[in-house]
Amino acid sequence: xxxxxxxxxxxxxxxxxxxxxxxxxxxxxxxxxxxxxxxxxxxxxxxxxxxxxxxxxxxxxxxxxxxxxxxxxxxxxxxxxxxxxxxxxxxxxxxxxxxxxxxxxxxxxxxxxxxxxxxxxxxxxxxxxxxxxxxxxxxxxxxxxxxxxxxxxxxxxxxxxxxxxxxxxxxxxxxxxxxxxxxxxxxxxxxxxxxxxxxxxxxxxxxxxxxxxxxxxxxxxxxxxxxxxxxxxxxxxxxxxxxxxxxxxxxxxxxxxxxxxxxxxxxxxxxxxxxxxxxxxxxxxxxxxxxxxxxxxxxxxxxx
Numbered sequence: 001x002x003x004x005x006x007x008x009x010x011x012x013x014x015x016x017x018x019x020x021x022x023x024x025x026x027x028x029x030x031x032x033x034x035x036x037x038x039x040x041x042x043x044x045x046x047x048x049x050x051x052x053x054x055x056x057x058x059x060x061x062x063x064x065x066x067x068x069x070x071x072x073x074x075x076x077x078x079x080x081x082x083x084x085x086x087x088x089x090x091x092x093x094x095x096x097x098x099x100x101x102x103x104x105x106x107x108x109x110x111x112x113x114x115x116x117x118x119x120x121x122x123x124x125x126x127x128x129x130x131x132x133x134x135x136x137x138x139x140x141x142x143x144x145x146x147x148x149x150x151x152x153x154x155x156x157x158x159x160x161x162x163x164x165x166x167x168x169x170x171x172x173x174x175x176x177x178x179x180x181x182x183x184x185x186x187x188x189x190x191x192x193x194x195x196x197x198x199x200x201x202x203x204x205x206x207x208x209x210x211x212x213x214x215x216x217x218x219x220x221x222x223x224x225x226x227x228x229x230x231x232x233x234x235x236x237x238x239x240x241x242x243x244x245x246x247x248x249x250x251x252x253x254x255x256x257x258x259x260x261x262x263x264x265x266x267x268x269x270x271x272x273x274x275x276x277x278x279x280x281x282x283x284x285x286x287x288x289x290x291x292x293x294x295x296x297x298x299x300x301x302x303x304x
Contacts, residue, residue: 002291002298004049007101009094011129011281012260013226016094017049019063022289030068031075032115038063038077039084044291044299046079051300054289057081057223060091064098067113073099075113081302082221086116087161089230089262089277093129096121097281116161127280131230135272136160136238147192150185157197160234160275165189165197174204174214174257179224182257186218201232211255227279228256233264234275241266241273 004022008015024042026034038045048054049061065075076095078085085091096110100123110121117134124130140157143165147153155167170185172178186200198220206214217225217232225232233254240246252264263278291298 001293004045004289004291006049006287006289007098007283008285008287009097009281009283011090011093011097011227011230012256012262012279013258014090015059015226015284016088016091016098016281017055017059017061018095018098019045019049019061023063023065026065028068030115031065031077031113034065034075035077035084035115046084047300047302048289048291048298049300050079050081051302053297054300055081057221057303058226060085060088060094062088062091062095064095069113069118072111072113072118073105074110077115080219080221081223085162085220087114087119087134087231089131089133089161089232089234090225090227090279090281092119092121092131092230093279093281096123096129096131097283101283114161127282128278129281130276130278133230133234133275133277134161135269136234136266136275137273138235138239138242141239141242145189145192147188149188153189153192155189156239158235158238160236160238161231162199163197164199164201164232164235165193166201166203166232166235166239168203170202174202174216175207176258179216179257182216183218183222183224186216187222190218199229199232201229201235203236206255207259208253208255208261211253211261214255214257216257224257226256226258227260228254228262230262230277230279233262233277237264237266237275238273
């Protein structure tokens with residue numbers, strides 16, 4: 001029988017499951033190299049945590065590892081119900097809050113190595129956490145694609161730690177009652193993109209008076225982000241700056257489809273845009289997942 005020790009949290013509604021123990025040795029290479037080993041040899045860890053019967057489609061997992069650079073607090077590999085993520089903003093907040101919960105932080109700043117670079121999380125006494133993300137940028141402006149059943153859809157392609165196609169005015173309000181329809185629209189958009197962009201972000205007017213816009217984000221695997229999406233907010237900041245609509249230090253308040261909020265801002269380091277995203281994360285449980293040899297679903301099963 002194998003086991004995986006985990007701590008669960010949520011960041012503005014989006015779950016994170018941090019795996020503390022039970023993962024086979026992934027070596028001492030970079031986070032990118034360790035990710036390849038996890039994916040190629042031990043993908044059962046991901047499936048057992050994120051898929052049913054222990055998980056569900058919105059769970060994002062984070063394998064906690066020793067850092068390459070001892071000056072950093074930890075390394076982390078993110079995954080979901082169908083594969084692996086380059087980076088995860090809400091997950092980084094969840095990892096930081098988990099480390100605080102465990103008493104493993106010295107001070108209020110947590111530095112984490114990811115496959116796409118080192119990020120930092122600053123924890124405050126009021127429960128908020130600010131993540132300074134990897135450099136973000138817009139690759140394509142006003143890209144037009146033909147989408148089955150929708151016609152021509154226009155959007156930007158941007159990097160915020162993951163790749164995003166960002167669009168608005170799809171004819172459906174960004175609201176909880178439209179999640180099934182928004183999921184269908186975003187799935188059609190993703191299928192029309194070549195090469196495929198794995199995150200689709202749809203914007204609309206906010207419901208909250210303190211927000212600038214409201215978004216629906218379709219993640220790889222078909223789940224929607226309950227939070228406003230940390231890497232998606234970073235991509236949005238890059239687009240806003242490229243259009244001259246947001247300056248360094250100005251705050252963009254991004255509402256999610258369920259009404260939670262991230263606050264985003266950025267600084268410039270030469271020509272690089274460095275985004276920061278602020279939200280709240282809360283630990284919700286501690287568990288030991290048991291993987292019994294006799295259990296035919298010990299490694300989970302994906303819903304198709």
